[in-house]
Amino acid sequence: MNTPIEWNDIPYHSKERTVRTAQTLQIPGLRMFAKHTMTSAVPPLPPHYHPNAYEFTFVTNGAISFTTKDQTYELSGYDVFLTRPDEIHSTNLLPLSAGEIIWFQLDMEDTEQFLFLAPEARTHLLSALEHLNGPLISGCGNRAYSLLKRAYELSSDPSTRYQCASYLVLTLYELSALSQKNVRSVSPDIEEAIRFIREHITAELSIEELASLCHLSASQFKQKFKNQVGIAPRHYINYKKIQTAKKLLLDGVPVTETAMSLGFNSSSYFTVVFKRYNACSPSEYVRENLQKLPE
Numbered sequence: 001m002n003t004p005i006e007w008n009d010i011p012y013h014s015k016e017r018t019v020r021t022a023q024t025l026q027i028p029g030l031r032m033f034a035k036h037t038m039t040s041a042v043p044p045l046p047p048h049y050h051p052n053a054y055e056f057t058f059v060t061n062g063a064i065s066f067t068t069k070d071q072t073y074e075l076s077g078y079d080v081f082l083t084r085p086d087e088i089h090s091t092n093l094l095p096l097s098a099g100e101i102i103w104f105q106l107d108m109e110d111t112e113q114f115l116f117l118a119p120e121a122r123t124h125l126l127s128a129l130e131h132l133n134g135p136l137i138s139g140c141g142n143r144a145y146s147l148l149k150r151a152y153e154l155s156s157d158p159s160t161r162y163q164c165a166s167y168l169v170l171t172l173y174e175l176s177a178l179s180q181k182n183v184r185s186v187s188p189d190i191e192e193a194i195r196f197i198r199e200h201i202t203a204e205l206s207i208e209e210l211a212s213l214c215h216l217s218a219s220q221f222k223q224k225f226k227n228q229v230g231i232a233p234r235h236y237i238n239y240k241k242i243q244t245a246k247k248l249l250l251d252g253v254p255v256t257e258t259a260m261s262l263g264f265n266s267s268s269y270f271t272v273v274f275k276r277y278n279a280c281s282p283s284e285y286v287r288e289n290l291q292k293l294p295e
Contacts, residue, residue, distance in 0.1 A: 004088045007048040009034070009105075026158045027165050028113035031105040033155045038062070041095040041279035049088045054106040054129060056175070057081040058140070058148055062099015063231055063239045066135070067092035073136045076231040078145060080175060082134035089135075097239065097277035102152055104168070115165045125172060133179040139228075140178050147171040186228050189214035193225065197237055201244050204263040205237050242277045245270070250289055255282045 009032045012019040019034040031053050057066070063076045068089040075081055077099075083089045085108050106129070114122045148171045154164035186194070193210045210233060211221035225233045241262045248258045259270035274282050 003047075005046060005048040007050055020155055022107070024158070025155055025161065025164075027115065027155075027161050027168075029107050029111060029115050030155075030165070030168065031107040033104045033152060035100070035102045035152060037100045038096055038098050040276045041097045043279055044091040044093050044095050045089075047088050047090040049086050050083070050105055052085045052107065052109045054085060054108065055083045055103060056106075057101055057103040058145070060100045060102055060145060060149075061231070062097055062101075062235065064096050064099060064101065065091055065094045068135055075136065076229060076236070077226065078140045078142075080137040080140055080144075082132060082137060082175075082179075084134075087135075095277070095279040098235075102148055104152075115169055116162060117169070125169060128173065128176040132176060137175055137179045140175065142227075144171060144174045144178065147174060187224070189216070190225055190228050193221075193233070194229070194236075197233075197240060201237075201240055202262055207233055238273050239277060242274055245274065245282070246278075246285065249282055249286050258282070 009019050009021060011021050011024060016038065017034070017036045019032060021032045022030065025033060031050075057075075057080065059075045059077055059079050059081075061077050063074065064081075065072055065074050066081045066089055067073070068083060068087060072092055073081065081089075111122065111126060114126065117125060147167050151164050151167035151171055154160040154167060193214055196210065196213060197205060207218050207222060210225075211218045214221055214224075216224065222233055225236070229236060231239070241264075245258050245262055248261065249255070253261070255270070256267040259267045262270070264270040264273070271281050274285070278285055280288065
């Protein structure tokens with residue numbers, strides 16, 4: 001088993017990924033703040049931990065799996081994955097699929113000036129952190145996302161660090177309240193659409209067909225599905241198809257046959273979609289996983 005890595009982030013900026021660290025942020029207690037937009041799958045995160053720091057990973061779009069304490073959690077849009085100081089976590093050899101995440105770490109080494117809060121307010125917030133129900137906080141919704149997004153935007157400029165800290169405090173209290181409920185609310189019509197997708201995963205599912213099932217227009221259905229499930233319906237369908245494809249491929253079903261059986265009109269398009277969620281082609285996936293099997 002791999003030895004967990006002590007993970008300390010360094011500043012980074014590209015078109016897809018930005019990582020801001022304490023030196024730039026200049027906010028006591030905020031170790032780092034980052035955003036990553038993934039247009040295709042990226043390599044899995046190895047087992048690692050963050051010394052003396054809470055980490056909150058907010059999935060703003062897409063579907064991602066995280067593992068901690070031998071349990072795997074599947075997250076989609078508006079879900080948050082929480083790890084506590086020194087808690088080992090990873091993606092359990094699963095790539096991060098196409099989507100977007102915003103995440104930050106709270107430093108517990110010195111909480112004297114934590115987020116610029118006065119002593120009584122600081123004590124109250126730290127107590128709320130200790131009582132968070134995690135590691136999965138489901139369906140946090142637009143309010144939590146809007147607060148976090150604004151905090152992230154303000155973190156780009158040290159001159160707005162006080163505003164950034166204020167929005168971050170509001171985000172944490174919103175997550176604290178949501179963690180006590182920790183239930184994603186899905187209406188009966190969207191639940192029926194999800195059931196239909198799972199039962200007909202090999203079919204060429206259309207948005208219009210699913211919308212009709214829910215007695216909604218296509219645009220209404222897409223908006224309602226995204227708001228409740230946290231991921232666009234087409235993205236959800238493809239994610240579930242690829243999860244099924246991985247099982248078929250490891251059972252020895254050829255790539256082209258797998259593609260056709262899941263409603264893809266060509267093996268080349270199937271490969272494009274597969275790589276969005278796995279950072280490798282179907283053939284590479286089979287080869288890598290067969291090598292891991294005991295002889």
